[in-house]
Amino acid sequence: MDPHLLRTFVAVVDQGSFSEAARELGYTQSAVSQHIATLERDVGAVLLHRRPVAPTGVGIRLLEHARPLLLRWDAARADMARMTAAPATRMVIGVTPLAMTAPFGSTLTDLRLTRPHLAVTIRVLGRAALLRDVATAAVDLGLVDGMAAPTDPLHLPDAGPLTTTALSERPLAVALPASHPLAGRTGLSLTDLADARWIDAPDTAIPLAHLRAVSGTDGYRPALCYEGSDVRGLTTLIAADHGLALLPQRALDDQPGIHAVPLNTPRLVHRTEALYQALPDSPAALLASALAADA
Amino acid sequence: MDPHLLRTFVAVVDQGSFSEAARELGYTQSAVSQHIATLERDVGAVLLHRRPVAPTGVGIRLLEHARPLLLRWDAARADMARMTAAPATRMVIGVTPLAMTAPFGSTLTDLRLTRPHLAVTIRVLGRAALLRDVATAAVDLGLVDGMAAPTDPLHLPDAGPLTTTALSERPLAVALPASHPLAGRTGLSLTDLADARWIDAPDTAIPLAHLRAVSGTDGYRPALCYEGSDVRGLTTLIAADHGLALLPQRALDDQPGIHAVPLNTPRLVHRTEALYQALPDSPAALLASALAADA
DNA sequence: ACAGCTTACGGCAGTCGTAATCATG
DNA sequence: CATGATTACGACTGCCGTAAGCTGT
Numbered sequence: 259m260d261p262h263l264l265r266t267f268v269a270v271v272d273q274g275s276f277s278e279a280a281r282e283l284g285y286t287q288s289a290v291s292q293h294i295a296t297l298e299r300d301v302g303a304v305l306l307h308r309r310p311v312a313p314t315g316v317g318i319r320l321l322e323h324a325r326p327l328l329l330r331w332d333a334a335r336a337d338m339a340r341m342t343a344a345p346a347t348r349m350v351i352g353v354t355p356l357a358m359t360a361p362f363g364s365t366l367t368d369l370r371l372t373r374p375h376l377a378v379t380i381r382v383l384g385r386a387a388l389l390r391d392v393a394t395a396a397v398d399l400g401l402v403d404g405m406a407a408p409t410d411p412l413h414l415p416d417a418g419p420l421t422t423t424a425l426s427e428r429p430l431a432v433a434l435p436a437s438h439p440l441a442g443r444t445g446l447s448l449t450d451l452a453d454a455r456w457i458d459a460p461d462t463a464i465p466l467a468h469l470r471a472v473s474g475t476d477g478y479r480p481a482l483c484y485e486g487s488d489v490r491g492l493t494t495l496i497a498a499d500h501g502l503a504l505l506p507q508r509a510l511d512d513q514p515g516i517h518a519v520p521l522n523t524p525r526l527v528h529r530t531e532a533l534y535q536a537l538p539d540s541p542a543a544l545l546a547s548a549l550a551a552d553a
Numbered sequence: 554m555d556p557h558l559l560r561t562f563v564a565v566v567d568q569g570s571f572s573e574a575a576r577e578l579g580y581t582q583s584a585v586s587q588h589i590a591t592l593e594r595d596v597g598a599v600l601l602h603r604r605p606v607a608p609t610g611v612g613i614r615l616l617e618h619a620r621p622l623l624l625r626w627d628a629a630r631a632d633m634a635r636m637t638a639a640p641a642t643r644m645v646i647g648v649t650p651l652a653m654t655a656p657f658g659s660t661l662t663d664l665r666l667t668r669p670h671l672a673v674t675i676r677v678l679g680r681a682a683l684l685r686d687v688a689t690a691a692v693d694l695g696l697v698d699g700m701a702a703p704t705d706p707l708h709l710p711d712a713g714p715l716t717t718t719a720l721s722e723r724p725l726a727v728a729l730p731a732s733h734p735l736a737g738r739t740g741l742s743l744t745d746l747a748d749a750r751w752i753d754a755p756d757t758a759i760p761l762a763h764l765r766a767v768s769g770t771d772g773y774r775p776a777l778c779y780e781g782s783d784v785r786g787l788t789t790l791i792a793a794d795h796g797l798a799l800l801p802q803r804a805l806d807d808q809p810g811i812h813a814v815p816l817n818t819p820r821l822v823h824r825t826e827a828l829y830q831a832l833p834d835s836p837a838a839l840l841a842s843a844l845a846a847d848a
Numbered sequence: 849a850c851a852g853c854t855t856a857c858g859g860c861a862g863t864c865g866t867a868a869t870c871a872t873g
Numbered sequence: 874c875a876t877g878a879t880t881a882c883g884a885c886t887g888c889c890g891t892a893a894g895c896t897g898t
Binding site: 570571572582583585586587589590603604606 | 851852853854855
C-alpha cells in the first residue's frame with residue numbers, strides 16, 4: 259500500500275497495460291510487474307485480470323481509495339512546495355465554463371491594473387480537473403460553478419485544506435426546445451422531469467449525476483452525452499430536440515430555438531465559488547475577495 | 554512525504570516529544586529524529602521547534618494535510634483487509650451520545666433475534682473518533698448525529714467511500730435555564746443568540762463550531778467547555794446558568810431546571826445517520842436498512 | 849549535569865534494471 | 874510466433890538500530 263505502488267496500479271488500470279504504464283511512469287515493464295505483485299501480496303487478493311488487463315472487484319474497490327488518496331497526496335506535496343517557494347509572478351486562473359461571468363471580467367481588469375507585471379492565464383476546465391489542479395497548485399485560483407440549495411456551499415470532493423468563497427447565486431432553468439409541450443410553462447418542478455429525455459453535459463450544464471443525488475431517485479438518465487464546454491453547442495442539440503438540460507437562466511438568455519423555464523421546486527440555485535489555497539496576500543486570495551465583494 | 558514519515562511527524566506533535574513518539578511507534582529515538590530530518594529536507598523547511606517541541610507555521614500546515622491523509626490511508630488498508638477476511642461473527646456499533654434513540658433499541662432487538670450468534674458491542678464515541686473508527690473498520694456501524702438543514706446530509710469530513718443512510722430528523726431546541734429571560738419564548742432565532750453565553754459541548758450537544766459554520770459569523774464563543782458525553786451533566790450546568798447549548802428537543806424533555814425553546818430560524822434539524830462500509834449482506838448494512846425502514 | 853535531540857556508521861532489507869522465461873491470442 | 878507479463882538475480886539505495894556527540898535547561 260505504498261503510494262508508489264498505488265500510483266502504478268492506477269496507471270496500469272488507466273492505460274490498460276503494464277508496458278504503457280511503465281512508459282508513463284518512467285519505469286521498466288518489470289518494475290511495474292513487481293509493483294503489482296507486491297501490492298497484490300500486501301492486499302492478499304488479485305487486483306488485476308491479465309490479458310486483457312482490467313481491475314477485479316477488489317481492484318475496483320482499491321481504486322476508489324487510491325484515486326482520492328493520490329490526489330490528496332499530490333495536493334499536500336504541491337502545497338508544501340508553494341509554502342517554501344518564492345512569491346509567484348504568474349497566475350493561472352481556472353474556470354468551469356459557466357463560472358465565467360461579466361463581473362469577473364471587470365474585477366480581473368482591476369487586478370491587472372494594480373499588478374501590471376503579473377502574467378495571467380485563464381484556463382477552462384471541467385469540475386474534476388479544476389479541483390485537481392487547484393489542489394495541486396497547477397492553477398492558483400479556481401472558479402467553479404454548480405448546483406446547490408440556496409446559501410448552501412457546493413458539494414465538492416475533499417481535496418485538502420482549500421479555501422472557498424461564495425461568488426454568486428442565480429436562478430436555474432430547464433432548457434427546452436421551443437417546440438416542446440412544456441415550453442410555455444412559467445415554472446417547472448424537477449420531479450416531473452425525472453423520466454424526460456435528458457442530455458448529460460457534465461462539463462457544461464449541471465451533471466445529471468447531481469440531479470440524481472439531489473432527488474435521491476434513479477431517474478434523469480441521459481439519452482445523449484455531450485462532452486464539450488460551450489453552451490452554444492449544447493443548446494443547438496437541445497433545439498434539435500435531442501433532450502433537456504439544466505443550466506443557469508442567464509446562460510440561456512440569447513440562445514436561439516431555446517425556451518428557458520425557471521426551476522420552481524426543489525429550491526435550487528446555480529452557484530459559483532472561488533477556490534484557492536489559503537496563502538495570505540497571494541494574488542489568488544486578493545482576487546477571490548475582490549470577486550466576492552463585487553458580487 | 555512518505556506516509557511513515559508523516560505518521561512519525563504527527564506522533565511527535567501529539568506527544569510533544571521525539572522520545573515519546575518513538576515509544577508509541579516502536580521506533581528508536583534516533584529513527585524518529587531521522588524521520589523528521591528527512592521530512593524537513595524533503596519539504597525544504599523547518600517543521601518543528603525543538604525544546605520545547607512544537608510545530609512551526611509550515612509544520613501546522615503540513616499537519617492539516619497529514620491527519621486526513623493518514624486517516625484515509627488507514628481506512629483504505631482496513632477496507633482491503635476486510636474485503637479478504639472471513640465474514641464477521643462480531644459486530645461493534647458506535648454511537649454518538651445523542652444518536653441513541655428508542656427505535657434503535659427495538660430494531661437492534663430484531664437483529665439479535667434473527668442472528669443469535671452475533672456478538673454485539675455498543676460503543677459511545679465522539680464524532681471524530683466515530684468517523685475514524687468506521688473508516689478503519691474498528692466499528693462496523695456508526696450512528697452519528699448532527700445539525701443540518703432539512704433533508705440535507707450531515708457534513709462529515711471525507712474519509713473514503715462510506716455509505717450513509719438517513720435515519721431521522723427531529724427538531725432542535727435551545728436549552729435555557731428556567732430563570733432565563735428568554736425561557737418563556739415559543740421560538741428563538743439563532744442569530745439573536747450569537748452573543749449569548751454558550752457552553753461548548755462538542756461531544757454531547759451541537760458543537761459551537763458548527764453554529765459558526767452555519768451562520769458564517771464569528772460569534773457563539775464558549776464561556777465554558779464540557780468534555781463529557783451525557784446530557785444530564787450538561788443540563789445541570791445549563792440549569793446553573795453557566796450558558797446555553799443547542800440540542801435535539803427530545804433529549805431535553807425531562808431535564809429538570811431546563812426550558813427547551815424550539816429553534817425557529819434558520820430552519821435546522823437534528824439529524825442522525827448510519828455510516829458503514831459498503832459490503833452487501835453484512836450485518837452492518839442489514840441493520841442500517843432496518844433502522845432506516847423503522848424510522 | 850542531565851535529559852533529550854542529533855550525527856556517525858554498519859548491517860540488512862527492499863527496489864530497480866537487465867535478461868531470461870513463460871503464456872496467450 | 875510475437876507481444877507482453879513474469880521470474881531470477883545482481884547492484885544499489887535507503888532505513889533502522891547502536892553508540893557516540895551535542896545542547897539547552
